[in-house]
Amino acid sequence: MGITRTIIFAAVLILCVLLIKRIMGDRKKYNESRQQMLKAKVADMKQCTVCGVHIPEKDIIMKDNKIYCSLAHSNQNNSTE
Numbered sequence: 537m538g539i540t541r542t543i544i545f546a547a548v549l550i551l552c553v554l555l556i557k558r559i560m561g562d563r564k565k566y567n568e569s570r571q572q573m574l575k576a577k578v579a580d581m582k583q584c585t586v587c588g589v590h591i592p593e594k595d596i597i598m599k600d601n602k603i604y605c606s607l608a609h610s611n612q613n614n615s616t617e
C-alpha cells in the first residue's frame with residue numbers, strides 16, 4: 537500500500553512538472569511570436585508626408601514616390617506645391 541501511494545504520488549508530481557513546463561513553454565513561445573508580430577507591425581508602418589501619421593503599409597497611398605494616409609492628403613500636397 538505504501539509503495540503504491542508513493543508511485544501514484546510520484547506520477548502525479550511528474551505530471552504536474554510536465555504540465556507546468558508545457559505551460560511555461562507555451563507562454564514563452566506566445567511572447568516570442570507576439571514580439572515578432574509587434575516588430576513586423578512597426579516595420580510595416582509608413583509615415584504620411586502631409587500629416588505625419590503612421591499607417592500600415594497595406595493602407596498607404598503612393599503618389600510621386602511619396603506616402604500618404606488618404607486620397608485627400610495626396611491631393612492636398614499636390615495642390616500646395
Ligand SMILES: [Zn+2]
Binds near residue numbers: 585
Ligand atoms: Zn495624412
